[in-house]
Structures are given as C-alpha cells and as structure tokens.
Amino acid sequence: MSLNKKALATAVAGALLAGNAYAANISTGGAPAYFAREIIATPAAPVTLNTDSTAGVDATELSWNVGYNFSDGEVRYARVECSGNFRFGTGLTVVSNDPGSVNFGSINGIGTNVLTFSVTSLGGANNVVAADTFTITGDHQITGTSSDVVCNVALYDQPSQAQAGGTTGRIPNSLSAGPYLAFRDSYNFTSTPFTATADVSTDYLDFLASGDTTAATAELASWVYDLVDPDAAGPQTAPYDIDGSAITLADLMATGATGTRIVVSGDFSYATSAFLSSGGNCATPIAGMTATITGGNTATFNVGATALPAGTSFCVTRNGTTAIPVTDYTAQLIAVSAAPTTYAVTNRGPHASGSIVRNGTELQAPLVQLPSGYLSRIMLTNTGSVARNYRIRVIGETGNVISTNAANMSGTIPANGSRFFETNTFITGFSAGTRATVIITVDAPTNQIQGLYQIVNPANGSISNHVMVRPGTN
The missing domain is CATH 2.60.40 (Immunoglobulin-like)
Structure with a gap:
C-alpha cells in the first residue's frame, strides 16, 4: 500500500x-x-x-x-x-x-x-x-x-x-x-427563590432593605427561561430543528396574550406592580415584562418567545398602604405551541419563586368588646433583654366607625417586663356595635413577646382571659 x-x-x-x-x-x-x-x-x-x-x-x-x-x-x-x-x-x-x-x-x-x-x-x-x-x-x-x-x-x-x-x-x-x-428538551424554565422581609418598624408597609431589596421593591427570585444546551460542553448550543438548523424559541412558542406565559401564584394584595428586571437586581425593568395582576393572587407575564437569560429578577413593588403579608410564591411556565401540528410543548414548574416573612411579632385580639360596666384590658410581656416598641392598629366591621386616641396607640414594652393598659385608653368610641379587632405589632423576635386580652365583670368578679393569637398559627 x-x-x-x-x-x-x-x-x-x-x-x-x-x-x-x-x-x-x-x-x-x-x-x-x-x-x-x-x-x-x-x-x-x-x-x-x-x-x-x-x-x-x-x-x-x-x-x-x-x-x-x-x-x-x-x-x-x-x-x-x-x-x-x-x-x-x-x-x-x-x-x-x-x-x-x-x-x-x-x-x-x-x-x-x-x-x-x-x-x-x-x-x-x-x-x-x-x-x-x-x-x-x-x-x-x-x-x-x-x-x-x-x-x-x-x-x-x-x-x-x-x-x-x-x-x-x-x-x-x-x-x-x-x-x-x-x-x-429544547427549553427550560428555572427559578432560584429569595426571601424578602416585611419590616415590623413600618407596620409591615415596607420591606426591610437588604441586598437588592429596597423599602419599596423586593427581589423575590431569579429566573431563567431559555434554550437548553443539550450536550453542556459540545458543539451544539441548542437542539437541531427539523431542517438541521438550531431551533429557536420563536419556532416553538406562541406569542401574545394567549401565547406562552409565566403565571405566579401568591398574595399580591399589597402590590402596585410585579415586573421582571435584568442585571440581577430590580433596578433595570425589562420593557414589556410587567405582569397583569388578577384577583390579588395571580401575576401573569406574557413571555412568548422572549428568552429570560441568567440574571433576570422577579420583583414586586408594594403600595405603601397595605400591610405586606407573609406569603410564598410559585411560578409556572404555561407553554403554548407556535405550531401545534409540528411541535408539542409542555409546561415547566411550578417552581418556588420567593417568600415574604416578617421580622417582628404580630398579635391579634380578634374580638375586643367594651360593653358598659365591663373592664377590657391587654397585657404584653417581653422576655428579651432589650426594650421593644409596639404599635396598635384597630379594625372593625363595615359601617362601624371606630374612634381612636393616636397618642395611646404606641409605646414600649420594657426589657424582661410587661406593659398593661385598658383598651378604652386607645378605643374611644363606636358608631355601631361596641366591638373591634386589635392588632399589635412589636419590634421583636416572636419568641420573646406574648399578649393576653382580658375582659372583667367587676360586679361579680368573673374574668375571661384570651391569649392573643399569631397569624398563621391558630
């Protein structure tokens, strides 16, 4: 040869x-x-x-x-x-x-x-x-x-x-x-969840500023919606289409209001907007990527064939008037095929997409009554070594206008001590029934604060004690 x-x-x-x-x-x-x-x-x-x-x-x-x-x-x-x-x-x-x-x-x-x-x-x-x-x-x-x-x-x-x-x-x-x-699979949707904190010092109206979260806006997750590299390190960056060229999201995904979308479930009752941002923070909103919020518990992003690369943040802005709740969010990609007879696309998720916690203590007396001839009282205790500030909020039934004395709706619980007060010192009148709900927030870890609501009939000495409840635990 x-x-x-x-x-x-x-x-x-x-x-x-x-x-x-x-x-x-x-x-x-x-x-x-x-x-x-x-x-x-x-x-x-x-x-x-x-x-x-x-x-x-x-x-x-x-x-x-x-x-x-x-x-x-x-x-x-x-x-x-x-x-x-x-x-x-x-x-x-x-x-x-x-x-x-x-x-x-x-x-x-x-x-x-x-x-x-x-x-x-x-x-x-x-x-x-x-x-x-x-x-x-x-x-x-x-x-x-x-x-x-x-x-x-x-x-x-x-x-x-x-x-x-x-x-x-x-x-x-x-x-x-x-x-x-x-x-x-040609595409994927992933979510890395973060935790934002509603700040007790603002009665949970603001977020606690930390990292990329500000008082007004929380970064709740980092998303990726994009094509998948099928061999991780080989010559292909995306699977091939029928014609042998690299497939694209535009080949696969329908666009518009009825097209591919990401649906987020959670409590948005406090939010003015939910949006996507580039740069790994909430400072650079992406044009056209503001969600439609429906029912206070669903936010929908019409992503269509628009890729969301690494560094895309899911962000929520509070309205400043509604207390930010403790809540968890999940996000799901709802995939809609651009060519249903050619490509079969499937949903991705739902994935965890962030949580909101609170950094203080909230105590509630769901039914506070001030009937004539009775004493209505609240006792707060603080087992911590630091004095803690508290604030009182009163809410009631529709049509019942409740008068309050703002001067007596905040104060301090001493370290390793208690604070006792009569409810008629901050609730001064009703337009209808003499009943209300009292909510107290305390700038303290929840394991250091306890509260008791008491109503007493001094005529016969009968006493009714009720441990104040913590939202989500009763």
Whole structure:
C-alpha cells in the first residue's frame, strides 16, 4: 500500500465532507446529533430530518470505522441497523474517506431501519483498511422522539448473513455500535427563590432593605427561561430543528396574550406592580415584562418567545398602604405551541419563586368588646433583654366607625417586663356595635413577646382571659 496515496485520498475526502464536522462516529464514541424532543413524529406521520451535511446547515451524518483490513479485491457485506423509530431516507449514498480504495454495491433496505450493501476493496496499492471511515449521507426519517436512535454496523461473509444480522458470519472487530441521533428538551424554565422581609418598624408597609431589596421593591427570585444546551460542553448550543438548523424559541412558542406565559401564584394584595428586571437586581425593568395582576393572587407575564437569560429578577413593588403579608410564591411556565401540528410543548414548574416573612411579632385580639360596666384590658410581656416598641392598629366591621386616641396607640414594652393598659385608653368610641379587632405589632423576635386580652365583670368578679393569637398559627 502506498502511504502517500492513502494520505492524499484522505485529504481529498476530508475536503469533500468538510460540512460533516458534527458527524456521529459510532466507532469512536463521538457525540450524537441532538434534535428537539418537541418535534412531532409518529409511525403514521414520520418526519424527515435534515441529516445531510452537504445541505450547508449544522446537521449530522452517520459514520463508523471499518475495523477490518481487506485483501486485494476482497468483498464483504455491510449491515447497518438503527433503532425502530428511525428510517433510512431515499437518495442516500455511502462514501469513504478514501474513495479510491472501495466500491459500494447497491443499497438494500431504504425506507426501513436496516441497510445492507456490498463492500469491495479495489486492491492494488490502495486497499480498504480498518482505520477507514464510511459515512452514510442523506436525509432520514424518524417516527418518534421518546427514545434516542442507536445504530450498529458490522461486516459479514455472505449477503444472507448480513440480511439476518446476529453473530453468524460476522467479521471479528468489525462491529461498532453507539448513539446516532438524540432527542432532548429544547427549553427550560428555572427559578432560584429569595426571601424578602416585611419590616415590623413600618407596620409591615415596607420591606426591610437588604441586598437588592429596597423599602419599596423586593427581589423575590431569579429566573431563567431559555434554550437548553443539550450536550453542556459540545458543539451544539441548542437542539437541531427539523431542517438541521438550531431551533429557536420563536419556532416553538406562541406569542401574545394567549401565547406562552409565566403565571405566579401568591398574595399580591399589597402590590402596585410585579415586573421582571435584568442585571440581577430590580433596578433595570425589562420593557414589556410587567405582569397583569388578577384577583390579588395571580401575576401573569406574557413571555412568548422572549428568552429570560441568567440574571433576570422577579420583583414586586408594594403600595405603601397595605400591610405586606407573609406569603410564598410559585411560578409556572404555561407553554403554548407556535405550531401545534409540528411541535408539542409542555409546561415547566411550578417552581418556588420567593417568600415574604416578617421580622417582628404580630398579635391579634380578634374580638375586643367594651360593653358598659365591663373592664377590657391587654397585657404584653417581653422576655428579651432589650426594650421593644409596639404599635396598635384597630379594625372593625363595615359601617362601624371606630374612634381612636393616636397618642395611646404606641409605646414600649420594657426589657424582661410587661406593659398593661385598658383598651378604652386607645378605643374611644363606636358608631355601631361596641366591638373591634386589635392588632399589635412589636419590634421583636416572636419568641420573646406574648399578649393576653382580658375582659372583667367587676360586679361579680368573673374574668375571661384570651391569649392573643399569631397569624398563621391558630
């Protein structure tokens, strides 16, 4: 064999197949070609994928190393078998990296998942050798994307043996097997949740400023909605579309009010807006990414085919008049296909997308009464080593106007001490029934503060004591 001739032939073939950079060589463990799992293909309606690199797009062809050194004029028979969800397309050819060394016979099995053909070494100074690479060019069909396409190839002594497959007549060292086409999800939606704190010192009207959260706006989560790199570190940054080009969100996702959206569930009763921001904080709102808030408990972002890359923040702005509640948020991508007969898209999530906690203590006396002849009292205790400020808020039934004395609606509970007061010192009148709800917030950890509401009938000495409740615990 002439080494120089072999090297020249290899170089010529390499130039011929320059578009085949992503070919899956199943003999060497090369990466398969990743196509979009969302492609709709069935046995009744197969889809033809562009797997021909000569088309000038990023696609793939099936390659393998021969694994056997031929003698002059020797003839063997190749069998190429792939998974049942695959069919070899019409118009395919088999080529070698050394085209001057081989002649391929007629190809049998086009339209099925098994090909057979003869391989004749032309001999003389240039035989087929084990290191030679054969490649099948052309486009092929798939009948489903639920499992990857795995192929195996081998050489046999007789054509009947190649047709049958198995071990009988198989040439030693000529068997290669591996993944050829792989199907992966093209997109994903993820959320990294954060915790914001409603500040007790403002009666929970503001957030506690920390990191990227300000008094007015809380950063509740970091989102990513984007295409997925199917091989993490390989040549592809997204799965291939049917035509062999990289798929896009615009290919997959419907836009507009009825298109793909992210729906956030949680308590938005205190919010003026929910929006998305770039830069990993809430300082740079993204145009068109302000949510529609409905029912006080749902915020909807119409994202469509707009990617949200790393560094996208989910933010909420408070209204300054409604107490910020303790709440958790979840977010779900509701996927709507841009081409329902071509691509099947599915939802992602719901994912945790932030929480709001409170940094102090809230105590409630749900029913405070001031009937004539009775004493109505509240006792607060502080077991901590620091004096704590408290504030009182009074709410009542619709139509009942409650008069209060603002001067007596705040104060201090001493360290390791108690504070006792009559309710008529801050509730001074009613327009209807003599009853109300009293809410007390204390700038202290909740495990240091306790409260008791008491009503006494001094005429007969009867006493009714009620431990003040903590929201969410009763």
